[in-house]
Amino acid sequence: QVQLVESGGGLVQPGGSLRLSCAASGSIFSVNAMGWYRQAPGKERELVASMTRGGRTNYADSVKGRFTISRDNAKNTVYLQMNSLKPEDTAVYYCIVNSDYAGDNWGQGTQVTVSS
Numbered sequence: 001q002v003q004l005v006e007s008g009g010g011l012v013q014p015g016g017s018l019r020l021s022c023a024a025s026g027s028i029f030s031v032n033a034m035g036w037y038r039q040a041p042g043k044e045r046e047l048v049a050s051m052t053r054g055g056r057t058n059y060a061d062s063v064k065g066r067f068t069i070s071r072d073n074a075k076n077t078v079y080l081q082m083n084s085l086k087p088e089d090t091a092v093y094y095c096i097v098n099s100d101y102a103g104d105n106w107g108q109g110t111q112v113t114v115s116s
Contacts, residue, residue: 002026002102004095009110016114017083022095022107024076030100036069036080038091038112048093049080062088085114 003025012018020036035050049069051057057069068081078095095107 004107006107006110011113020080022078034097037094040091
């Protein structure tokens with residue numbers, strides 16, 4: 001059973017930065033894709049960033065140029081670097097990893113609040 005533990009959320013001012021981490025409890029085999037979703041109050045969950053097993057990345061238009069998804073294979077950790085944060089980025093952020101080994105695995109969610 002793969003467990004994903006998220007960290008790095010918090011309160012930041014507009015224009016600030018945060019780095020979210022999503023650490024797996026064990027090795028993840030045959031990864032197909034990984035990504036980050038977010039859900040703001042009263043809104044549906046949306047895909048923010050994704051990465052295929054080949055390393056190709058994709059981003060929502062609202063975050064393109066500001067957010068970067070990456071992975072450290074040695075640490076079994078997925079990251080989301082968030083720069084130039086805006087109040088509209090305020091949401092609970094969830095990581096997901098899909099693999100042939102364990103299917104879809106979700107993090108518990110971490111709150112990001114952008115406010116002055």
